[in-house]
Amino acid sequence: MKKNKVVKLALVGNPNTGKTSLFNQLTGLNQKVGNYPGITVDKKLGKCKISEELTAEVIDLPGTYSINPSTLDETIVLDTLLNKNNSSFPDVVVVVAEVENLKRNLLLFSQIKDLKIPTLLVINMKDQMQRKGISIDIDKLKDELKSEIILISARKKLGIDNLKKEILNYKNWDTTPIANISDKIDADFFKEVENIFSDFSLYKSWLLITQQQHCNFLNKAEQTKIKKFTENKEQIKRYQHKETIYRYQKINEILKKTYLVDKSKATDLRSKLDKILTHKVFGYVFFALVLFLIFQSIFSWATLPMDFIDKMFVDLKVLVKNNLPAGTLTSLITEGIIPGVGGVLIFIPQITILFAFISILEETGYMSRVVFLMDKIMRRFGMGGKSIIPLISGTACAIPAIMASRNISNWRERLITILVVPFTTCSARLPVYAILISIIIPQKHVLGIFNLQGLTLMGLYLLGFTAAILSAILLNYVLKIKHKSLFAIEMPNYKLPSVKNIFYTVVEKVKAFITGAGSIILAISIVLWFLASNGSTNFKNAKEIVSNQNKNINISKKELHKKIASYKLENSYIGMMGKTIEPVIKPMGYDWKIGIALISSFAAREVFVGALATIYNVESDNNNTSTIKQRMASEINQQTGKKRFNFATGMSLLIFYALAMQCMATLAIVKRETKSWKWPILQLIGMSTLAYIISVLTFSFLN
């Protein structure tokens, strides 16, 4: 048997070069997303069979224009390439460049090559060369760069085999640096730098000096060695500038000899599309249409699969209940686990559709135009153009949305975005809205065409959005964080989206949701079940107590069972909790049963519906399959004798759910992303206080 060797391979490249397409081609479904220790950036790893004897462990590093990092994502690239103790420290680096902007891509390539790690240049989109009138003298370019070069088309799967063949040969690659920075800038200074570490390349030592704040992997002795060089910050900055200019000069010289563009063949698609899509008026009109299309699709396409999932879990519950012997375990499965899992899975259709759209917008290059259009407007609220992506994503789920804020390089803008995203109407609120609206708002049309229920739903979306904007303005005014950072985004060329890339993005986001939120939702569902099926001594003796109370009254057996169940619920732990908070929530128009549902909503908001279902199910005993809506509509307020879910209570609940911070999973993610409990606690208190006040006002005004 042959021994299988493993080589660690890192994919590096500018954004929009098709690096991720190549990663998907190499690894297929053989990929997983992990975490970098200590920080929150997702780490994309995959396995690829290079030959019978050699397997590559491929890491897809975040897109970057240079090794000098300016965002959290980019520090990963630096750490992976410099830190020998990093578990992904590569044996081989493959730099993915795009044929059209080879010059800028070569800057990154030249930096990495100078680290003296075996590095291969892959030029992607070779299928576009002819159309764009580009010709490259590959042999000459290989000579000039002292490197092997492979032309590929990741989308059309061209050249992948050649790439694998070349990787087999990596030990023979030339590792001579491209740019000799020492001669051109300050020979004496760099001579000293070169001598700091005998086993590092000059450029690596220089990077350790310039990026000292990001290099926390150095040991004490190494820190001391570079200390002397890091003191003159002004000089470092000057030399970094000079280095970059020198690299570009060198690259220009090389490309002059090897790279030719026939300008007559250049198409004008970009400028034609940009004229409309970035136009001061039409640009915004188009963006509004895109948003409308997205939300329209989410609603019309997601309903069917969501209903299907819902029904499936109800059926499953009945099936299990009828076929397993009654007991604690069966109760746990049917009342705790099945509704819990169902409550997680029901969001997948909406998250899938939304992220498919967002991924299409990013793939086509349109998202950068949106960022361009929205930047100034968003800055009035203390955010930036890039905040638009988390805010749109937030309409599916705040968890992937908050994670999507990572590419905002300005910390202040990123923080404000993270803090206000949970106000946007996420899909967990929709089941709550849907059921309450259908109970309190009549199915009528106003002005002939507008559906009153639909208008209410739209109003709630607007309420969430307004709350997000207003609190952003407030935070912008209050937060005293100064963070200067450069806003410079690339406006990539327009291209057709790749189905494969969209598929992988969606799979990744759904996985992130299931692992981020799913486990918490499921865990709280089980806790909830426990709290509802256990209680004080009164709970245990419910049967006797209720029977005794009703000894002298003539009631049917069925009535008695209902009374016992009701008594049990009142005296369960969760009933006790609900009763404890009843005085606090009464001004909002709620009773202890709604209180239970509110407490349960800390798992995730939609648990409100499930919790009420559980509460009323338990109470109505054998009436499991009756739909929760009818049950809620018929619930009577014991004090007034009128319906519990009347207009005032319903509106107050709708507003509470629109504004309150109720999602534990979101709080956990905010803690992770901001590395502090301060912000999630601020969010919890701020949002919930606001929700409480407005709900109390609403209820007292309407009642």
Place this chain on the structure above:
Amino acid sequence: MGSTIADLKIGECGIIEDFSLNAIPLKLLEMGCLPGQEVELLQVAPFKDPLYIKVNGSYLAIRIETAEKINIIRL
């Protein structure tokens, strides 16, 4: 007073001046915004911020506060 990128009108070009070197952030340099390179203003968002420019083969959007610091010679 010399001109900066912020003074260009849509469709106009300029050459980035050498002494802008210290004003241009490293990241912009790395993205191709180098002294001596021709820069063209392609589009502006409302209130002339951000600006959409083409420089050295790269298409970039930058905020006006950055654009105002980059001196150019008008063409």
